[in-house]
Amino acid sequence: MTWWCSAQGIPWDWGWRAYPGVWLFVAAIAAAYLTLGRGRTARPGTAARFWIGLALLWVALDWPLGALGAGYLASAHMVQFVLIALAAPPLMLTGVPDAGYAAIERRPRAARAIGLLTRPLVAILIFNVVIVATHWPAVVDALMGTQAGSFVLDLAWLFAGVVFWWPVVAPVPERRLPYVAKVGYVLLATVSMTLPYIFLTFAELPFYATYELAPPVGGLTTREDQRVAGLIMRVGGGAILWIAAGILFFRWYRSENEGMPAG
């Protein structure tokens, strides 16, 4: 039995496969959330956002999407990226009650580490480096061939996503950016995603041996699959970032009109 999705080189079939490592990982996050929120009242909808975010993470990691993305289709791999790094983290972070963040802040070492990693400049740097590195062909091909490597890559995306979204959504007053700065910060991430998008969409040859040499799935050629992957990054990932920027802009506008404090 395999515990995490990875490239195995076996022909694809639609028979269900179990990945217990994914279940344990998702269960561990759920348990941490329940522990963090124990006895604390969450605002209406807060918990729902967390569980929706966690569900998206689960969908991205487990069969079939996880398996297709790990070893068969670059386009599925990119859907995973969008879900793990861009969609799930903001939902999960906004789903943590304020008291949960306060509990983290009360732990000096954790607060210090998070404080360092989630400084906007550090966070955007980490996010950009992880995006470029985890789409580099040699890195993808080296990591996707083993379960541990595939796990590291998924973890890197989740880590980068959490670090990136933290300054935008975490309700920690002293680390809040003004709304205008948040809009600029979020849109900055669209720039870093442009590089892999250009390479994937306009490259003449396939980038990743993993997907080029994988047993075929569906009717797409390797090159078409790679172009679709680039478009998913651009359109899907870009849409999430632009929607987030739009929401932040609207909130900034409202706060300006209502005299609300920024952030």
Added chain:
Amino acid sequence: MTAEWARKVGTTRVAARKAATGKAAAGKTAARAALLMGSLAAGLACADADSRSEREDAGRLRGFVLEEPFAAPDFTLPDTEGSDFEFRAETAGFLTFLFFGYANCPDICPVHLANLAAVLDDLPYEARRRVKVVFVTTDPARDQPEVVRRWLDRFDRTFVGLGGDLDVINEIQATYRLPPAGGHDPEGGDYLVGHAAQMLAVSPDGAVRVAYPAGTRQADLAHDLRLLLEATTVP
């Protein structure tokens, strides 16, 4: 030589590359992040090394070059239109890729042919017309002419498909120093056929010079096509 081919067959660069990891002190968040970034950086270093190696190999074939090229043995088999295809006569003066496989193959055959078709599609017309691809089925019981034709057309309509008696095909494979195909189920049904996974490149002068094992990438085929065609005269 066969043993070395067999060693290469079935290997992919996916399996050949290993991720590097650094040491990190457990329990420290920053150290975990450093470990993560370290393994990614190691991957980037590998990429740089690959790039250097590619520059050094610019003038060398990336396929498996035979130490002793041999004259392509002649054979005649029926093509998908029912006409006899005389291999040497039909391919004289062309750079020819010869591949033994089967249409129900779930992995090696479709990947090989799709990759070859993709790089051939990139060639200018004048270069493309100097290349032929000949596919010989190793599963004639299921690979009826119309099945082979329909399957090959998914890749390229100019690919030639040949069939015939399995014993004859296995004898032809032996003359090309390839192992016989096996694993057929006389009762029919859904079975896998064991077959040689390498694609042979036959130069215009009729010599088998290079083999491309399973796992050969489009970049390698494109690189070698350029070199092989430079040595080819227009028929």
